Amino acid sequence: MRGPLAWPRVPAMASRRDRFDEAVLDAVGAFERRWGSELPELEVAVQDVPPTDPLPWEGRVALGRLFPAKGATAARMVIYRRPVEARAADSTEVATVVHDVVVEQLATMLGLDPEDFW
Secondary structure (H helix, E strand, C coil), X not given: CCCCCCCCCCHHHCCHHHHHHHHHHHHHHHHHHHHHHHCCCXXXXXXXXXXXXXXXXXXXXXXXXXXXXXXXXXXXXXXXHHHHHHHCCCHHHHHHHHHHHHHHHHHHHHCXXXXXXX
């Protein structure tokens, strides 16, 4: 008899993409709990790779980008999964790199130094 080894709600069925999305949600959620209403409205997205080569001021492949709010459109933070995973040795380090990228982007959005943000 053939069939799945684990049902869809079992953690063994979570793909790397699902685990990455969860790491991003965990990192952003921690800041939402910490900063509460002080954080402006923010949309968070995950893409596999950046859509273009590094921008002149980035100097390397972007791990994430912040698109500022314009008019009625909320600010948008995009985390790039493949470059983050390429810099991490394992899943624990992926969560650490994601956290660092989220800190960097939120600090930029709020005009703070990333070292003083948390």
